[in-house]
Amino acid sequence: MSHQGDAFHKIGSENLLSRRIERSIELSIKNKQYVAGQKLPTEGEFCKLFSVSRTAVREAFRSLSARGLVVIRQGSGAFVNEISSDWAIDSINLYLELSDDGNMIFDIIRARQLFEPEIAGQAALHRTEAELEELEKNLSALRHCTTGDLDAETEIDSQFHILISRASRNPVVSLLMRPIFDSMPRFKQAIFAKNQVGDMAAEKDRLVQFHQDILDAIRKGDPGEASYNMRAHIRRSEKNFLESLKQR
Amino acid sequence: MSHQGDAFHKIGSENLLSRRIERSIELSIKNKQYVAGQKLPTEGEFCKLFSVSRTAVREAFRSLSARGLVVIRQGSGAFVNEISSDWAIDSINLYLELSDDGNMIFDIIRARQLFEPEIAGQAALHRTEAELEELEKNLSALRHCTTGDLDAETEIDSQFHILISRASRNPVVSLLMRPIFDSMPRFKQAIFAKNQVGDMAAEKDRLVQFHQDILDAIRKGDPGEASYNMRAHIRRSEKNFLESLKQR
DNA sequence: AAGATATAATTTATATGATAAATAAATGAC
DNA sequence: GTCATTTATTTATCATATAAATTATATCTT
Numbered sequence: 369m370s371h372q373g374d375a376f377h378k379i380g381s382e383n384l385l386s387r388r389i390e391r392s393i394e395l396s397i398k399n400k401q402y403v404a405g406q407k408l409p410t411e412g413e414f415c416k417l418f419s420v421s422r423t424a425v426r427e428a429f430r431s432l433s434a435r436g437l438v439v440i441r442q443g444s445g446a447f448v449n450e451i452s453s454d455w456a457i458d459s460i461n462l463y464l465e466l467s468d469d470g471n472m473i474f475d476i477i478r479a480r481q482l483f484e485p486e487i488a489g490q491a492a493l494h495r496t497e498a499e500l501e502e503l504e505k506n507l508s509a510l511r512h513c514t515t516g517d518l519d520a521e522t523e524i525d526s527q528f529h530i531l532i533s534r535a536s537r538n539p540v541v542s543l544l545m546r547p548i549f550d551s552m553p554r555f556k557q558a559i560f561a562k563n564q565v566g567d568m569a570a571e572k573d574r575l576v577q578f579h580q581d582i583l584d585a586i587r588k589g590d591p592g593e594a595s596y597n598m599r600a601h602i603r604r605s606e607k608n609f610l611e612s613l614k615q616r
Numbered sequence: 617m618s619h620q621g622d623a624f625h626k627i628g629s630e631n632l633l634s635r636r637i638e639r640s641i642e643l644s645i646k647n648k649q650y651v652a653g654q655k656l657p658t659e660g661e662f663c664k665l666f667s668v669s670r671t672a673v674r675e676a677f678r679s680l681s682a683r684g685l686v687v688i689r690q691g692s693g694a695f696v697n698e699i700s701s702d703w704a705i706d707s708i709n710l711y712l713e714l715s716d717d718g719n720m721i722f723d724i725i726r727a728r729q730l731f732e733p734e735i736a737g738q739a740a741l742h743r744t745e746a747e748l749e750e751l752e753k754n755l756s757a758l759r760h761c762t763t764g765d766l767d768a769e770t771e772i773d774s775q776f777h778i779l780i781s782r783a784s785r786n787p788v789v790s791l792l793m794r795p796i797f798d799s800m801p802r803f804k805q806a807i808f809a810k811n812q813v814g815d816m817a818a819e820k821d822r823l824v825q826f827h828q829d830i831l832d833a834i835r836k837g838d839p840g841e842a843s844y845n846m847r848a849h850i851r852r853s854e855k856n857f858l859e860s861l862k863q864r
Numbered sequence: 865a866a867g868a869t870a871t872a873a874t875t876t877a878t879a880t881g882a883t884a885a886a887t888a889a890a891t892g893a894c
Numbered sequence: 895g896t897c898a899t900t901t902a903t904t905t906a907t908c909a910t911a912t913a914a915a916t917t918a919t920a921t922c923t924t
């Protein structure tokens with residue numbers, strides 16, 4: 369790819385036949401010789417084209433498929449995949465999951481403190497009516513979800529922040545933030561685990577209030593206030609987390 | 617993975633034998649049954665384990681390899697890959713490259729305006745001596761690189777910002793920012809293309825000055841000033857870009 | 865005994881051919 | 895024209911064989 373030193377291309381990798389075929393097809397896709405949705409030549413056709421066995425072509429296809437560049441449909445063929453951020457996000461999520469030594473939640477929270485206030489400010493500036501409606505629905509869903517149902521609560525909470533990042537109308541921002549929000553359910557126990565029922569009800573009310581304040585500011589179109597409210601919200605999250613640490 | 621609706625799991629995908637084998641091995645790795653660097657069972661052993669053909673096992677291996685979970689060495693075996701952000705970053709880079717309709721540079725610049733000042737502030741708070749030295753070296757390299765050598769200049773510039781994100785001492789932050797910095801070389805022509813030689817020398821001096829100011833603030837440990845200088849730097853970048861648009 | 869060299873065994877890579885399963889195209893009945 | 899059936903196409907899996915790379919073992923030299 370781009371960033372790793374080309375001095376030592378991974379040994380025993382680039383000189384594999386299937387890898388070379390993979391690169392060739394990958395290039396054709398990057399050059400838009402084949403566009404999204406288009407059907408690629410069949411395995412047999414590639415065999416003749418490159419004068420190789422089906423094995424080699426199939427392994428190349430398999431790699432391209434795993435990387436999300438093509439979609440293979442049995443009985444139909446291989447197609448250039450529609451551009452989707454799913455694979456990119458999934459691979460980040462996978463990395464974060466695997467590399468979490470137990471301290472990642474700190475970094476996640478700090479990253480949110482850095483980025484989310486700014487994002488909320490942008491959302492206040494660029495949000496559409498449709499996005500406001502979605503946020504309203506989300507807030508309502510949070511209000512009405514069963515108190516103590518952490519799965520539901522965290523899912524809705526995460527979705528709220530995803531919606532705001534979308535409302536910033538910057539696809540790069542919402543893409544990069546996505547793995548952070550996707551990780552929230554993984555950490556929900558670390559944050560809410562040891563609370564009593566009474567605490568949970570109060571905490572949920574507080575959460576609703578924070579979201580309400582943020583949404584209000586975004587609706588008003590006041591970036592400073594949106595940013596301020598978001599900062600307060602995440603600071604509270606951090607406080608909850610730190611307290612949950614003391615309890616064990 | 618996690619974020620896509622599970623209502624419709626992609627048809628013709630999860631029920632494939634090779635895919636199920638892939639998931640099984642993937643799970644073993646996630647559960648730390650096999651740790652980084654460890655040798656997985658051979659193809660033949662998996663064949664017996666799952667009572668399937670080598671083809672199915674090999675295709676599973678191929679996918680895992682493409683996703684960066686395992687490394688396959690001919691004649692040796694398959695090994696659990698050392699945790700590395702490279703694959704995750706590459707897949708984001710690939711997505712950004714493929715989905716760029718020509719307007720992505722706007723989103724990149726705006727994302728930088730949102731995030732980088734905050735990051736510079738964190739760097740001022742958390743930077744180590746070693747990181748200051750690296751930044752100093754980078755600045756020196758920028759000073760001494762040939763004026764007009766866009767490739768070199770952009771590479772060093774990009775590296776400068778990567779170093780600062782690292783100095784924030786938040787691995788999540790430096791991971792997520794990485795695709796943004798990796799994309800800078802792709803956009804260098806859009807920014808610098810039509811400049812005259814005289815302009816380029818002046819512009820390079822300005823770039824050096826900005827980096828100098830940012831580094832000074834980071835060394836001082838003044839987050840506000842670091843943030844302010846970074847903001848000024850990126851604003852200037854945006855101005856350059858907008859002017860380059862007018863020229864064509 | 866130690867080290868270098870050659871040989872054998874193991875393991876992945878590729879090729880070939882065959883069959884199963886899913887899809888798409890063609891055909892025929894009405 | 896529409897629906898159901900059949901046929902053809904295409905990918906999925908299996909089985910077997912050989913090549914290529916690595917590792918382990920044995921052999922030889924000193």
